Amino acid sequence: MPIEIVLSMANSDTEWEKIGGSEPYWGVLTTEEYKRKNLTPASRQEFFNSGEEYVKQIFEIISSYIDRDFNPSLGIDFGCGVGRIAIPLSKRCKQVIGVDVSPSMVAEAKRNCVLFNITNIDFVDDLSKIKQKVDFINTVLVLQHIETNRGTNIIEDFVEKLTPSGIACIQVPYSIERSPIKSVLKSIVDKSSLAQKMYNIMMKKDVNAPIIMMNDYDITRILKLLAKKNINKIFILTEKYDKNSRVFNASLFIKK
Numbered sequence: 134m135p136i137e138i139v140l141s142m143a144n145s146d147t148e149w150e151k152i153g154g155s156e157p158y159w160g161v162l163t164t165e166e167y168k169r170k171n172l173t174p175a176s177r178q179e180f181f182n183s184g185e186e187y188v189k190q191i192f193e194i195i196s197s198y199i200d201r202d203f204n205p206s207l208g209i210d211f212g213c214g215v216g217r218i219a220i221p222l223s224k225r226c227k228q229v230i231g232v233d234v235s236p237s238m239v240a241e242a243k244r245n246c247v248l249f250n251i252t253n254i255d256f257v258d259d260l261s262k263i264k265q266k267v268d269f270i271n272t273v274l275v276l277q278h279i280e281t282n283r284g285t286n287i288i289e290d291f292v293e294k295l296t297p298s299g300i301a302c303i304q305v306p307y308s309i310e311r312s313p314i315k316s317v318l319k320s321i322v323d324k325s326s327l328a329q330k331m332y333n334i335m336m337k338k339d340v341n342a343p344i345i346m347m348n349d350y351d352i353t354r355i356l357k358l359l360a361k362k363n364i365n366k367i368f369i370l371t372e373k374y375d376k377n378s379r380v381f382n383a384s385l386f387i388k389k
């Protein structure tokens with residue numbers, strides 16, 4: 134076994150490209166109906182309807198609690214996947230930038246833009262490529278899949294990228310319930326690509342099958358970080374607890 138394979142860290146970016154290339158819709162919403170073999174025009178429509186509904190809800194919250202006249206010009210959807218959120222967002226912003234680390238996800242998102250006749254979304258693979266300030270940033274179902282130190286730095290970058298009256302809607306899991314055995318297993322698998330391969334063999338999967346990391350964040354650390362950036366007004370929406378997923382999610386609406 135080459136030493137670099139033994140020592141190399143598990144990397145969520147390469148895992149996402151594997152998912153983007155094989156099961157991009159299921160990678161976003163992991164139910165059987167969104168596997169390629171099961172996708173129908175109706176289920177595809179349902180997939181995008183869920184994005185429309187999400188965008189409608191967050192704009193209602195912004196208008197009710199944060200800024201009644203919010204009318205963003207440039208918006209970012211961080212971790213845009215196949216465009217489920219970026220496409221409806223493009224109807225509320227003059228321009229949208231979808232950020233996604235997986236080229237295959239972006240390729241599918243571009244195909245969907247053509248399908249829906251959307252011409253005001255650009256795509257980049259990294260937040261650092263966006264040089265201008267933006268009015269709105271959204272991220273949902275993304276940070277949980279990113280290692281928490283990196284994810285916390287990304288939240289800090291969001292704040293830097295916002296215009297003086299900009300708003301961000303950041304969904305972040307603040308607790309994931311796991312059995313002690315699963316916690317130990319996760320800490321090993323997350324740290325080594327060799328452990329990932331062994332885990333896949335143990336689970337009787339393809340040795341290189343993608344593994345989606347699930348992380349919960351220290352909410353106190355995030356609030357402290359926001360306070361240090363002079364963000365003192367935060368609207369927090371906690372999501373309904375789902376005993377099957379055991380993930381406690383919060384959406385932080387922040388205004389600069």
Ligand SMILES: C[S@@+](CC[C@H](N)C(=O)[O-])C[C@H]1O[C@@H](n2cnc3c(N)ncnc32)[C@H](O)[C@@H]1O
Nearest residue numbers: 149161212213214217233234235238273274275
């Ligand atoms: C579960 S999908 C969610 C997609 C989209 N937010 C939605 O709700 O429809 C997660 C997406 O985040 C992307 N992603 C993961 N890590 C990322 C990173 N560090 N930078 C940008 N995108 C990332 C993945 O490639 C994937 O497309």
